[in-house]
Amino acid sequence: MEQIDGKALILACSAIGAGLAMIAGIGPGIGQGFAAGKGAEAVGRQPGAQSDILRTMLLGAAVAETTGIYGLIVAIILLFANPLISKYMSLIG
């Protein structure tokens, strides 16, 4: 009779960990949306400064994206290159 083994538990919890890591994406979503709104407002007021405004908005948004990317990277590591299951396999020989 097959039972749940350690390998399955690690991989199952990796699915949950990957999902949790994606929650970081709330932050850039809110922040960049704020930047979009302020950018639109600024462009409406000073259409002549549009390129400067856009450049600043996009530069700032790129900076705000990083922690969302970190979360994505951790999720991808858990899903595709799971070091925890490798560690476990080496431990149980």
Add this chain to the structure above:
Amino acid sequence: MEQIDGKALILACSAIGAGLAMIAGIGPGIGQGFAAGKGAEAVGRQPGAQSDILRTMLLGAAVAETTGIYGLIVAIILLFANPLISKYMSLIG
């Protein structure tokens, strides 16, 4: 008598992981809504700059969408191309 096995546990936790990943969508929803509000305000003030305002708003909103998309991609991977169960099947041979 059938029991819960490792495959079932991984797939079950993948359902939870997929649900968690979608929570990232809170961010773009708030942020883009903010952009929509500021865009509407700006258009009301400077109807002449409407196309510039809309372009900025939509560009910024596209940037703000990314982490929501990341969450969706991780959920789709967990649901349709689950690499964790593949890994498990290869491990248990």
Add this chain to the structure above:
Amino acid sequence: MEQIDGKALILACSAIGAGLAMIAGIGPGIGQGFAAGKGAEAVGRQPGAQSDILRTMLLGAAVAETTGIYGLIVAIILLFANPLISKYMSLIG
């Protein structure tokens, strides 16, 4: 005596995953409400620009809806076309 099997665990966790995915709806709710408020304010100030304001508000709100829809789609997949249980049935043959 009947026991819990893998199929039941996957379907049970799919119910939780579906519920979690809906939480994404917090975002569009806040964001679109913000847009509604700013839209109402703008219409009050420039009744003449009402159609432009409304169009911008609704366009922005449509953009802000997407991640809520993503969550709904993932929930519907988990409830009605669950690929995880299909995968499991094919694995256990």
Add this chain to the structure above:
Amino acid sequence: MEQIDGKALILACSAIGAGLAMIAGIGPGIGQGFAAGKGAEAVGRQPGAQSDILRTMLLGAAVAETTGIYGLIVAIILLFANPLISKYMSLIG
């Protein structure tokens, strides 16, 4: 534990899933309240534009309601027309 069967587990987790889905209601509550406040402010400033302001506020609030409705629908499906338990009954024959 011996007496818990798969049907019970699915129905039990459906109760939790239904509860989680309702949390989406935070969003429309905040957003529509914001719209109410801005609407009241706008009506105070331009009583003459009251009907335009109210129409915009209510239109925007209706848009903001959707994800709360999605959550309610998922909860009602889990409570009253649970497709997961149907699936399980068909799988275990």
Add this chain to the structure above:
Amino acid sequence: MEQIDGKALILACSAIGAGLAMIAGIGPGIGQGFAAGKGAEAVGRQPGAQSDILRTMLLGAAVAETTGIYGLIVAIILLFANPLISKYMSLIG
């Protein structure tokens, strides 16, 4: 030593589901409070428009209440007219 049976698990999870559903009430509380604040501010600015301001504020607040009511209804269903336990009793005959 007490046994956990299927009914008990469903009822226990219904209690938790009911509690989770109430969390939706955060939204209307924040939103309507915002409306109250903006309403008070507006009354302070234009005492003459008080009845219009109050009517708008209360109309908007009523709209913002709905998702809180949805959560309450789901909780009441889980506590007082639990369809999941009915389903279970009919399934186990």
Add this chain to the structure above:
Amino acid sequence: MEQIDGKALILACSAIGAGLAMIAGIGPGIGQGFAAGKGAEAVGRQPGAQSDILRTMLLGAAVAETTGIYGLIVAIILLFANPLISKYMSLIG
């Protein structure tokens, strides 16, 4: 018959811990996005001060990134240099 052992539990919970740590990324995402928006606004108003504004925005954003980095570091430690499993291996000899 293989069962879940202590090593597997530690590594499985490390996956969840890594996911939780990434949630810190919500903060820098929101904060830096706010900075991006205010920066874009400021550049629109005073294009001549663009370099000063950008420098301040980026300096402040760098400061705001730190706790997101802390979360990433803790996740990486849990995934790649897990001191908890090392401790366990030394304890169980």
Add this chain to the structure above:
Amino acid sequence: MEQIDGKALILACSAIGAGLAMIAGIGPGIGQGFAAGKGAEAVGRQPGAQSDILRTMLLGAAVAETTGIYGLIVAIILLFANPLISKYMSLIG
């Protein structure tokens, strides 16, 4: 047959505790980002006061960092100098 023991449970829960502690980092991320945005705005308005503005912004941001550091310290203690497992080892002698 090896099973889960108390040492493993403590170390596993320490991984989760370390992840939870990092969530504190949301706060400084949001707060310092706000400071960055207001700082950029202020520098744009009064470039002559740049050094005073920057000093105030950085001093305030340093104060705002502390609770993120507390979370990091608690996580590091749980990961590298776990007093709970030491206590357990001394108790079970």
Add this chain to the structure above:
Amino acid sequence: MEQIDGKALILACSAIGAGLAMIAGIGPGIGQGFAAGKGAEAVGRQPGAQSDILRTMLLGAAVAETTGIYGLIVAIILLFANPLISKYMSLIG
């Protein structure tokens, strides 16, 4: 589960409790960052009042730190002077 004793369960849950307590740090992080931003803005406007502004900002930030400290203290108690395990040891004599 047979080998987990009460002592281990208490210490394991203390690790989780300590992590949860640190989450309080979100608050001071946001609040003090807001103070830093408003302080920087105020210093930019009235450089002459810098010392008064800074004193007010730091006094207010000190007040805002307290609940973060409370969380840290509870975590430290759980980690280093755990009264729950002491209670348990005295109960089981």
Add this chain to the structure above:
Amino acid sequence: MEQIDGKALILACSAIGAGLAMIAGIGPGIGQGFAAGKGAEAVGRQPGAQSDILRTMLLGAAVAETTGIYGLIVAIILLFANPLISKYMSLIG
């Protein structure tokens, strides 16, 4: 499965409850930080009213502290004067 010691379970869950209670501290942290920021702004504008501003800010902040104190009190009760374990001991005689 061996009987889990009820005393240990109560004390273990008390550790988690104490940690959860501290999360309340998010609120005073944000609120008092807001007060600190507005206070600093006000002092910068009207240095002559500094003592009045400070008094109001501190009075309001004291009011805002209470729920953080409530959380701390509940945590301290759970940690040091646990009425739940006393109740249990009296119940099991």
Add this chain to the structure above:
Amino acid sequence: MNGILDLLIGWMAHVDKRALILAFSAIGAGIAMIAGIGPGIGQGFAAGKAAEAVGNNPEGGRPATIVMLLGSAVAETSGIFSLVIAIIMLFANPLVTREGIGIVLAASAIGAGLAMVAGIGPGIGQGFAAGKSAEAVGKRPKLQSPIVRTMLLGQAVAQTTGIYALIIALVLLFVNVLK
């Protein structure tokens, strides 16, 4: 035995019913306190607006401060409700002595705590109302009574979901509906 479900649920069958209820009551009490986030944010907002009002208009400062305190008192209710529910669970636990199934009663304690978290909303919202009213009264002290009346009306509306939550929590604790 199913190992993983024993780990998640099954152990509850191997614990004394009263211990399970009291243990989950500890968690429920902790969860209930999280509602305190709301008044903390809201009252802090009110404090900031009142401090601003005092600086802007010395004549309106005193009435603004009084309005801030009145509005903040209303905003405190969610925190008090949660504290009361937590204290009931800790010191006068009605679940532990009730006839019923152990895990259902234990889960009721957690459900009650979760429901109280709704109090975050009224706490923030009513505090916001307090702050805006303090600001308005600071600007126009003569309009204090219509402003305060509007504030209290709005705060009453914002209270409802907190009341709903309190009712559900009390039902879970005191009414044996889950049989």
